[in-house]
Amino acid sequence: MSKNLARLTAATVTSLALLGLGAGAAQAEPPSIWVIPGVDAGGLLSPTVGLPTAALNPVVGLLDALS
Numbered sequence: 001m002s003k004n005l006a007r008l009t010a011a012t013v014t015s016l017a018l019l020g021l022g023a024g025a026a027q028a029e030p031p032s033i034w035v036i037p038g039v040d041a042g043g044l045l046s047p048t049v050g051l052p053t054a055a056l057n058p059v060v061g062l063l064d065a066l067s
Helices: 002-022 042-048 051-066
Strands: 034-036
Touching: none
Parallel strands: none
Antiparallel strands: none
């Protein structure tokens, strides 16, 4: 009986550990943007990181059409 309990416990712990490792990617934090050493403004500035790429998309489309 104790062997079966040990196997069940090992299987439960292993499955919970694998579930915990898989959930890490879905809960990613915003990138760190350091203003000065020790001051992280990533939470405030992360929505603006993609703006240069979004602004240049029409230019890239035009260059692709011309080439």
